[in-house]
Amino acid sequence: YSGKTANQLLGEHIRNLYVKEYKSLPIVVKEETSVYDAICTMFLEDVGSLYVIKKEGQLSGVISRKDLLQAAMGKQDLSSVPVGVIMTRMPNIITCRPEDTLYHAALQMMRHQVDSLPVVRDFPESPGDLEIIGRISKTTIVKAFVELGQNVKM
Numbered sequence: 001y002s003g004k005t006a007n008q009l010l011g012e013h014i015r016n017l018y019v020k021e022y023k024s025l026p027i028v029v030k031e032e033t034s035v036y037d038a039i040c041t042m043f044l045e046d047v048g049s050l051y052v053i054k055k056e057g058q059l060s061g062v063i064s065r066k067d068l069l070q071a072a073m074g075k076q077d078l079s080s081v082p083v084g085v086i087m088t089r090m091p092n093i094i095t096c097r098p099e100d101t102l103y104h105a106a107l108q109m110m111r112h113q114v115d116s117l118p119v120v121r122d123f124p125e126s127p128g129d130l131e132i133i134g135r136i137s138k139t140t141i142v143k144a145f146v147e148l149g150q151n152v153k154m
């Protein structure tokens with residue numbers, strides 16, 4: 001018997017879950033996409049945040065529900081404002097990597113008070129740029145939490 005408490009074992013179990021096993025599909029729009037189209041995409045895809053990419057596909061920014069609400073409060077024509085002007089942009093984007101633990105991703109979302117993180121890897125052939133390969137959201141964490149609860153056998 002290892003002498004570990006149930007809590008220690010649970011902690012170890014949690015820190016053994018990895019981003020690559022839990023990531024979901026990212027929903028991506030281009031910088032030139034209008035705020036109007038971004039709102040439509042958010043509804044159609046049923047997500048709370050969109051990731052914005054440059055022409056060649058590199059991660060450029062993040063658009064949240066509140067970013068869109070804020071833009072909608074102004075008097076501009078939403079179909080002529082590109083998301084590129086209202087998004088939170090690189091290098092201020094908090095990201096995670098497939099090999100990170102889910103725990104680390106959750107900690108990052110909590111610390112930075114954001115609802116989701118793009119899962120990234122280095123962009124092929126242009127060091128410094130990032131390619132989006134997935135998404136971790138607070139919903140991901142809730143699902144993993146429920147799964148943990150279901151698997152615990154007393």
Ligand code: ADP
Nearest residue numbers: 062064065066088092093094113114115116117
């Ligand atoms: P909401 O604004 O709908 O509550 P968030 O809490 O995720 O959703 O977003 C809060 C702010 O942080 C928004 O301005 C958004 O653009 C930005 N944001 C969202 N996700 C990230 C991220 N991963 N890294 C940096 N900024 C982010």
